[in-house]
Amino acid sequence: MSKIKKKRLGFVLDMTPLVDITFLLLTFFMFTAKFKSESENQQKVEIKRPKTQADTAKLAEKDLVMVKVGVDSVLKDTAWYVSMINEQDVVSLRRAMLDAKFPGADDKTVSFKVVDTVWLGKIIQSCRIVNPKASFAVDADRRLRYEWIERAVNEMRKNRATTFSFVTEKKQGM
């Protein structure tokens, strides 16, 4: 029964399906990945969005004015951050705000930090002029006092932006 031992050729495993799937996943994640825009990069606020369960719409990707309300992680002050999404709107808004001598604005500002209602009104008005089609979205932290949102809504209402949306997060497991 003594067999001549075969020379071991090593363990061969066909990796092709694995590599196939890996590439597939890689392409999927590459295409779905969305990187932070410049305006998101500029600010240092973290926003915990309120959670909702109702069927809601997705956030528009263009023709949008974003009004973020959050607490600065460094300065610990609450402020509105107004930015526009369309690239040419960003340029136009920046020009308008530089003309209006917005404090702290320079030729790179994308997101305008506002702390008083007067400037908030002015900037919302400028947004309306720059792109009348743009819709407004209020993205606020759920822990904030409602007053901040109410004041923003009032300013939008004054500028006849009566339809807007609150940015929320879908409640998981519903």
Added chain:
Amino acid sequence: MAGGGALGGGKAPRRGKKGKRKSKKRLGFHLDMTPLVDITFLLLTFFMLTTSMITPQTMEMNVPPELDVPIEVKQSELLTIRVRDDGTIFYNMGMDAPEKIALKNLRKLVVDQNVQLKNRCIVVLKSSGDAPYGMVVSILDELNVAEPDILAGLKAAGINERKRKFTVAPMEGKDYEEIKGL
């Protein structure tokens, strides 16, 4: 691919019996795929970790434009929901005294009132400036979630149209007074 006559004869040399030529045993074309797969996995992990799958949702709101002429509504058709500084919710119909209500019971109340009043109920949400924004959105969410139930209730009552929804109004001094001591 396998149909190529001259080129596709890959099997013959492997068997090595029929060939007249003493050709070398073909070992096949080998390319080391390891670095490629390494990089691919690296990129895959990177994209998997950086992609956030939860896209933000939006809740659409309509506010009435600023009008000089106030619109008159019947007190008895008005359901006022008030939120106090600490986030407690109160409700009252028309001129009734405000009563405390839990968030989870709100949906049933709104549905019942809407069906009872046969489409003429107006829900007004008034929130104190100091109440947390998350609470206000939760209430708006409950009101939105109640809509399908209201529609079903109205349909059962023979009404196929839904006219009035809810609105948001600023809280005034009188509102604060009414719910202060409760």
